[in-house]
Amino acid sequence: MLLPAAAIRKLRERFGYVEINKATKIESGTGRDQTSTKTSFAGYQKRVGKANVKKAMNAETSTIYRDELANIVFVKQGGKIALKNTPANWELIGKGRSAYVFKIIGEQRAIKVFYPPFEHLAMEEARNYEKAAGISFFPRLYEAGEGYLVMDFIRGKTFFDCLAEGVAITRDHVAQVDKALELARRAGLNPSDIHLHNLLLTETGAVRLIDIARFSQKKQCTQWQDLKRGYERHYGQYYFPKRVPKWLMRIVAYFYQLRKRLNGKQ
Ligand SMILES: Nc1ncnc2c1ncn2[C@@H]1O[C@H](COP(=O)(O)OP(=O)(O)O)[C@@H](O)[C@H]1O
Ligand SMILES: [Mg+2]
Incomplete structure (x- = not known):
């Protein structure tokens, strides 16, 4: 079925939200300069109201990352949680549905900072990492505290970016996930x-799994089986694009989740 250009534009707008690198760029003018961050943030805080503003951590917690964590501020923006500043020696490398993730510059470590209301997931994920300790497919956990985790930084691309950039995902990679x-x-x-x-x-072609907060849930999750079935049926076929547009992957994910939710309600 061919979609008219206007419909495609609407779908792009809905599913093609700002990439993290672009977001970093927007923030970096203020984020790397502590003084201007404070000034501009004060004004922002006035406009949005304090009730919408949440610090990543209270200042009493003891960790060597205490100052950075205490300076991170999340702001509610149109129903979403936005990060208002990036600490000077941290680099924003990812954002998911529960946290922002930074690389600690000069170290091979990543710090995952959960935004509200997901702070409680930090301890759950930490417990799961403790169980997975020693399994090389998972990053090593160094520290866990109120709303944050410190783990190995994995230099690589997500499978999502691989598909978007045309980096081949091989049968061996799939077998590594299994x-x-x-x-x-x-x-x-x-x-x-x-x-x-x-x-x-x-x-080097090694696969790593992250984000294991939900590895302790009771419910059986078929997401990987479904993904794998999709891979086996379609990946590498003549009609499968070399690069898959990100907005298209987001649409597929959206309808997949919607179908799952509707089936769950039946
Ligand atoms: N240890 C890590 N090394 C490198 N990148 C990471 C690491 N942890 C997370 N990321 C990046 O940050 C993104 C969000 O992290 P994730 O743990 O999945 O957060 P969420 O729980 O919000 O989904 C990931 O999709 C990935 O791109
Ligand atoms: Mg995630």
Whole structure:
């Protein structure tokens, strides 16, 4: 079915939201300069009201990242949670449905800071990482605290970016995910929420799994089985595009989630 140009534009607007790198750029003018951040943020705070503003952490917690964490501020913006500043020696590398993730510059570590109301997931995810400790497919956890986790930084691309950029996802990569999930199950976890943004491929072809907060849920999750079936049926076929547009992947994900929700209600 051919969609008219106007409909395609609408879909792009709905599903093609700002990329993280562009967002970093917008923020970096203020984010890397503490003084101007404070001034401009004060004005912003006045406009949006304090009730909408939440610090990532209260200043009493003891960690070497205390100052940075205490300076992170989240603001509610049109129903979404926006990050208002990036600490000077941190680089924003990702955002998901519960957290912003930064690379600590000069270290091979990433810090995941959960925004409200998901702060409680930090401890849940930390417990899961403890169970997965020693399994090389998962990053090592160094520290966990109120609303944040410090783990290995994985230099690589998400499967989502691989598809968008035309980087091949091979049968071996898929088999590595299967192996990681099998080992996680053996460690007493229940793998859930396995989607393209939570699978990373390194430059050496190693697969890493992140975002395992939901690995302790009771419900069985079929997301990986569904993804794998899609891969086996369509990936590499003559009609499968070399690069898949991001907005198209977001539409597919949207309808997949919608169908799951509707089936769940029946
Ligand atoms: N350890 C890490 N190393 C490199 N990138 C990461 C790491 N953890 C998260 N990311 C990036 O940040 C994004 C969001 O992280 P994630 O843990 O999935 O957050 P959420 O729970 O909000 O979905 C990921 O999709 C990935 O791009
Ligand atoms: Mg995620």
